[in-house]
Amino acid sequence: AQSVTQLDSQVPVFEEAPVELRCNYSSSVSVYLFWYVQYPNQGLQLLLKYLSGSTLVKGINGFEAEFNKSQTSFHLRKPSVHISDTAEYFCAVTLSGGYQKVTFGTGTKLQVIP
């Protein structure tokens, strides 16, 4: 079965500074990877996803992530954060093919400090 680990439960960062949110997955077969964001009192919305092709994936709001198969990682990055990026970010993984459930990490709370 697949699993995903987000080691950092909280990441404080100053406004306009860069940020990296870490995500590592575990699977012996091909996977699809996702990053979702949850703003306070809202559901989750997709930031970006990796299915195949280029390992660098660009998403909404200036976020990008890089799929690294050898390190089984899919870290999320943004070169300059804004106050409005304060939210909880979830990494997710699913196996390719068939009725494969999406497994989410425990989330990383990004707090942007003015």
Next chain:
Amino acid sequence: EAGVTQSPTHLIKTRGQQVTLRCSPISGHTSVYWYQQALGLGLQFLLWYDEGEERNRGNFPPRFSGRQFPNYSSELNVNALELEDSALYLCASSLEKVSGNTIYFGEGSWLTVV
């Protein structure tokens, strides 16, 4: 176009009672997923319905059940409520089976068990 809608948004139940949560997927989506988001535990996969059939089930006791109707809307039922069932219950939908397809979340139903 309307997103995933859930009802009720908030409810309070007493331990031992039963609750039914409802979800309407995005028009055209046939798959519906249920997740439990308890404080500090991230998103835990509950159930997945597609075309009226249960396709996958998470590691939850049988008192968590659900169904999908011919119009693809869904209900989640929880019997014999326990205090630890207090959580945000998120419904999501996608086109057909999930692999690679983005799942779109509703804003959730907050359940408090007292």
